[in-house]
Amino acid sequence: MKHISKYIFSIGLVLLSIASNAQEISTTQKDSIPVKKDTIPVKKERYGLRLGVDLFKLTRSFYEKEYRGLELVGDFRLTRRHYLAGEIGNENKTVVNPQLNFTTKGTYLKVGFDYNTYENWMNMENIISVGLRYGVSSFSQTLNSYQVYNSNHYFGESPTIVSGDTFEGLSAQWIEVVAGMKAEVFQNVFVGFSFRLNRLISQNRPNNFDNLYIPGFNRTYNGDFGVGFNYTVSYFIPLYKATVKAKAKKEKEKKKK
Template sequence: MRRILTFIGSLCVLLGGLSASAQETVQDSIKTHRYGLRVGVDLFKLSRSFYEKDYKGLELVGDYRIAKSYYIAAEIGNENKTVDDPQLNFTTKGTYIRGGFNYNAYENWLDMENLIYVGLRYGVSSFSQTLNHYTVYNRNHYLGIEPQTASGEKFSGLSAQWAEFVAGVNAKVYNNIYVGFSLRVNKLISNKKPRNFDNLYIPGFHRTYDGDFGVGLNYTVSYFIPIYKTKQKIEVQK
């Protein structure tokens, strides 16, 4: 009888130890998801305005988190760009807006809030072109005949639309401050051109010399304004 009681006691101790071990193996951890608005500025365009005399530009960026991994995103900007080529000098002035979404493919640990994302945008630009100087190609220049030039003509009411694929990174560096960069690949969809001229530079899309495709970069600093939070219970194996 004593052996049976000893066996039952040992079994209870063993089961108690296994139960305690199981409780240590699985623990609940609470992960907080913050939702809100992030606003910032493109440092590339801003700094370029200081070191490049023929360029002035400003772009404001923003996104709003609507789900765990999805963000509504938009950019709005203004550009004033003069292109000076050997036979052509023109100035483009205009504004643009891009809207779309980002998908965050990065799984953050606990309270981290970094983004590695891909997204899509649709861009619209309204602008004007001023033909400052244009030299007409002349096959008879060797005869001493001077080429004809035209200048001062302005084309207003121009517009363009395009689609963009975006890939980028946004990293939280301090409290609610983020720095990031993105690469953009653009495809021109519509392009209202002036008569007897072409839109060689489109605000928000950039140069169009090489056809309907273009690329762009931006470097941003932004501030996150939290609006509300959600909590998610996560099981962590030890």
């Protein structure tokens, strides 16, 4: 009986040892199996200041005799899609009409925002935007010469009258609707263009004369409306980066919910 007990005890130790080894092997195999983690793809986007110049006004000063102008442009990225934007410049424009010759010169400032409607791929920073500007201009008008309109041409045309009258301290305010784009052509170097539709809010007119051209607003149509265009080259100065989730993962999580 004593030998049987020893025999049974020995068999129990062997079985216990086998079970322990099997558990260790199972645990090792489980640890070696790669676990697919539900990670969220992320990317880092740059935020900073972009500064540039309007090439259209700059080159126009060389090929158009009666025009001198310069415009500096800039924007600062506030959020993924919103940019604080603005332009500052000066213009000196002489308008020659059959019955009127005048010179307008002054400075202007525009401030507002742009909204980027374009969804960039990874590491792209291009912009297709719509925006709004508030513009203000301070300028002077010089009436160089004019002709008095004469409906009766029997005695010939009216003589041209040289004036030289200058009207100082004029100003105007307006709202611009802006649509444009910017594309990165080299590292941190962007080229872009924009179209603008302007509407005057207020203006100071000289006596017996009208503001037919306003710096920053351009030519006035029907006294209230104007259009504009610029072609820019600018340089982006990165200041910091922000991490955002990839759009594809966000959409996948919404579907699960």
